[in-house]
Amino acid sequence: MAFWEDFLQFLNASTQKAPILLSVLKQAKPITIEDGQIIVGCENQGVRFFLEKRKGEIEKKLRLFAKKDILLSFTLSEIKKKKSVSPPLLSFQPSIQDVFTKSGLHVKYSFDNFAVSSSNQVAHAAASAVSNNLATAYNPLFLYGGVGVGKTHLAQSVGKKILEKDGSKKVFFCPGDQFTNELIDSIRERTTARFRAKYRKLSLLIVDDIQFIAGKQLIQEEFFHTFNSIVSVGGQIILTSDRPPGEIKNLEDRLRSRFSGGLIVDIQSPDFELRTAILLIKAKEKNIEIEMEAAKAIAEQINDTRALEGALLSIYAKILGIKERIDLDSVEAFFSEKTERVVKKISPTDVLKLVCSYYNVKQSHLKGPNRTENLVIPRQLTMFILRNTLRLKLEEIARVLKRKDHTTVIYAVNKIGRLLVKDPIFKQDVDRITQSLSSST
Numbered sequence: 240m241a242f243w244e245d246f247l248q249f250l251n252a253s254t255q256k257a258p259i260l261l262s263v264l265k266q267a268k269p270i271t272i273e274d275g276q277i278i279v280g281c282e283n284q285g286v287r288f289f290l291e292k293r294k295g296e297i298e299k300k301l302r303l304f305a306k307k308d309i310l311l312s313f314t315l316s317e318i319k320k321k322k323s324v325s326p327p328l329l330s331f332q333p334s335i336q337d338v339f340t341k342s343g344l345h346v347k348y349s350f351d352n353f354a355v356s357s358s359n360q361v362a363h364a365a366a367s368a369v370s371n372n373l374a375t376a377y378n379p380l381f382l383y384g385g386v387g388v389g390k391t392h393l394a395q396s397v398g399k400k401i402l403e404k405d406g407s408k409k410v411f412f413c414p415g416d417q418f419t420n421e422l423i424d425s426i427r428e429r430t431t432a433r434f435r436a437k438y439r440k441l442s443l444l445i446v447d448d449i450q451f452i453a454g455k456q457l458i459q460e461e462f463f464h465t466f467n468s469i470v471s472v473g474g475q476i477i478l479t480s481d482r483p484p485g486e487i488k489n490l491e492d493r494l495r496s497r498f499s500g501g502l503i504v505d506i507q508s509p510d511f512e513l514r515t516a517i518l519l520i521k522a523k524e525k526n527i528e529i530e531m532e533a534a535k536a537i538a539e540q541i542n543d544t545r546a547l548e549g550a551l552l553s554i555y556a557k558i559l560g561i562k563e564r565i566d567l568d569s570v571e572a573f574f575s576e577k578t579e580r581v582v583k584k585i586s587p588t589d590v591l592k593l594v595c596s597y598y599n600v601k602q603s604h605l606k607g608p609n610r611t612e613n614l615v616i617p618r619q620l621t622m623f624i625l626r627n628t629l630r631l632k633l634e635e636i637a638r639v640l641k642r643k644d645h646t647t648v649i650y651a652v653n654k655i656g657r658l659l660v661k662d663p664i665f666k667q668d669v670d671r672i673t674q675s676l677s678s679s680t
Contacts, residue, residue, distance in 0.1 A: 243269045243277075249304045259361060259502075260296070262368035262376055263289050268316065275309055277301075280316035285355040285363045287313050292360065338402050343412035343445075348395035352520050356513035359389055362504045366393040369475060370400040373443065377502035379466075379476035383483050384506035385667050387544040390479040393506075394445045397477060401443055408442040415451035419458050439468035442475065449478040449498070454489035466497055476501075508663045514538035514547060521548050527555050528564035536570040542670050585676055587625055587639045594621045597672055606641045619651035620669065626652050628673060 250261050266286050270278045281287035290297065291313050301309045339346055350370075355363050368376040380397075382390045398410045413421075418438075425434035438444065444465070452458045469476060480487065483505070484498040509517065515538040522529045529551070537554070541547050554565055554573045562569065595602050598617040605618050618640065625636045626648065633645035642648065659666050 242272055246301065246304050250300060253300075259364055259368070260293060262372070263364045264297070266367055266371055267313070270314070270316075275307065277309060277311050279311060279313050281313055282316055283350060283367075284315065285350065285353065285360070286367060287315060288355050289360050289364045292357075335403065335406065338406050339399060342398060342402060342410045344395050344398050344402070344410070347524075348392045349399055350396045352524065353389065353392055353396060354513055354516035354520055356510060356516065358507035358510050358513055359393075362389070362393055362506045365502055365504050366397050366477075369477065370397045373401060374470075374473050374475040378470060379478055379498060379501040381478045381480070381484060381498050381501060381503045382506060383480045383503070385481065385508055385664070387546075388506040388508060389544070390506060391447055394447065394477045394479055398443060398445055409440060410443040410445075411438070411441055412445040412447065414447045415449050418446060418462065419452060419455060422458060422461050435465075435468075438465050440472065440474075441469055442473075443477070444469055444474065445477045445479075447479050448481070450480045450482065450487045450490075452490075453487050459491050459494055463491070463494055463497070466494075508542065508667060509544055511535075511538055514542070514544065517544055518547050518551060521551055522565075525552075525555075527551065530564060530566050532567045533565045533570045536567055536574075540574055542666065543674065546674065585629060587629065587631070589676065590621055590624050590629065591639075593672055593675055594624070597668070597675075606639075619655050620672070622648050622651040623655035623669075624673065624676070628676065 247261065247264060250264070263286055267279045267281045267290060270280045279290070281290065294311055294313075298309060298311055301311070336346060350363075350367065353363065362382055365377055365380055366382075369378075369380050382393060384390055395412055398412055401408050402410055422431075422434060425431045452462055466476060478498060483503055484490065484495045487495070490498075515534050518534045518537055519529070519531075521527075522534070537547065537550055541550055550573075551565075554569055557573060558565060558569050591602050591605065594617050595605060598613070600614055600617050604611070604614055605621065622636050622640065625631045625639065626633070631639075633648045636648045637643070637645045640648075655669075659669060
């Protein structure tokens with residue numbers, strides 16, 4: 240429809256460009272335009288979610304373009320069924336699963352099973368844009384965030400979608416350490432020409448945890464030329480990391496510049512709604528019936544997305560043959576039993592050892608009056624865990640850490656509680672420590 244195409248051109252020429260919004264709008268098509276209303280069809284739930292969040296902004300831009308008020312609504316587009324074609328009697332074409340495997344892609348990752356919320360919607364929109372406009376949308380696309388936020392899932396989803404559309408495309412996914420090891424092997428075996436032929440002619444190269452090449456001069460040199468070669472022939476680069484390019488230590492400036500030349504997107508830790516959605520998706524994939532209230536209860540207890548699946552399977556194993564579905568009672572019984580087991584087996588010394596190891600401080604320094612800045616958080620966190628996980632009395636905690644009275648403990652527990660709400664990075668640290676305590680019992 241000409242009106243919509245003209246509107247997109249208007250946005251592209253606007254002095255206040257919104258490149259991500261424009262890219263996502265290109266993935267949507269108007270179904271009907273009449274009587275001052277437009278119904279827009281979206282190719283998936285992620286696109287619909289992203290656009291609905293920005294409905295007011297888009298309507299404002301439409302008003303500027305059309306000089307009148309236009310109301311928008313969004314729906315999912317109907318998937319057009321492809322005509323079935325009888326395969327030849329003899330076919331030597333590899334299956335799409337074989338193509339995925341050869342490309343280093345895992346069959347479980349796709350846009351269809353990626354749960355979208357406010358913490359990752361920009362990253363999802365950018366990845367969708369790249370999959371529809373390879374090497375023209377954002378090149379490179381740099382995704383960064385903590386463990387289990389969905390970086391690998393999104394990056395692999397792009398690769399899969401590209402191959403589903405055109406199986407002849409050369410796509411390859413590899414972790415940063417694999418790239419390093421393959422290069423070292425090729426030098427030792429004098430097969431660098433084969434190595435370069437493999438990597439430098441790709442349509443799409445996805446490198447997971449690119450920060451692992453930092454500090455390795457030879458590897459960075461080779462990756463710099465690989466990057467340039469792929470881009471020069473119209474290929475796409477997608478990189479993931481636990482931090483943005485500017486914070487990767489010992490990364491060469493020329494690589495830092497290349498990595499920053501496209502779009503850099505921060506994926507935040509999943510919020511409660513997203514964790515619940517992820518859990519429901521995992522349950523559906525594994526044919527496990529779970530009540531909504533039960534899923535919410537698990538999501539409240541566990542922040543790490545990878546641990547969600549483990550908890551789901553553990554609870555399911557306990558009710559198997561007893562109940563048809565996971566209900567709220569099953570979840571509460573599981574976490575109650577787990578907490579009691581942890582409390583019985585973990586001692587204050589175990590907590591001290593783990594916290595000191597995590598922050599690289601000495602136990603002797605943590606106990607007593609030493610007020611050095613690097614000891615404040617470890618000491619207060621130790622008090623917090625002793626109080627909330629081991630359920631020790633305030634006086635007992637004061638004795639463990641050789642404090643004069645328990646008022647210091649009250650202050651520390653309250654301070655850590657506030658930090659957990661305000662600082663998502665700190666919350667990840669605390670989650671790792673408490674999960675390590677659980678796994679060590």
